[in-house]
Amino acid sequence: MDCHCGSGKPYAECCEPVIKGQRTAVTAEELMRARYAAFVEADVDFLTESMHPDSRADHDPNGTRDWAENSEWLGLQILNVSAGGPDDETGEVEFIASFEYGGEFSPYHEIATFERLDGRWYFKEGRPGVQQPVTRTEPRVGRNDPCPCGSGRKYKRCCGA
16 A cells, blocks of 8 residues: 555555654654655644653643544645754644645645754644745737737737637
8 A cells, every 4th residue: 555645665664663652753744744654644642642641731632533434635745844854953844735625725835844853853833834926937928919829820819819
């Protein structure tokens, strides 16, 4: 079975050993992927244990269990990783976790902060991710310019109609 985290590796070789405590995550991204897989598996114990001790006071295991068990997890997309490597002490992973809860599709966009404590990565906190605006890299096409599709007609009479 492929891993839930979308790595393309078998679950037994990817996130399962981290979740089961057979080895620790080497990077912040690896812990992020294991946490996503733990949501799919509804492994609330791992989700709690992988949280930084300073962040556990507000943790609601029952709410987490409800969310994990009653969601259909549709995929994880890693958007950006900043630091969080084998030699770093902190790191950030920006991701979108797509799921369906109560029949409603919900992409969850977050920037997660991770911290290494005693040689082990922990999830510290998350903040909402912000959709970046689309930036045009090519010049704007005017109504009377040739159509960029290559038809030879003016834009206003072709694709701009």
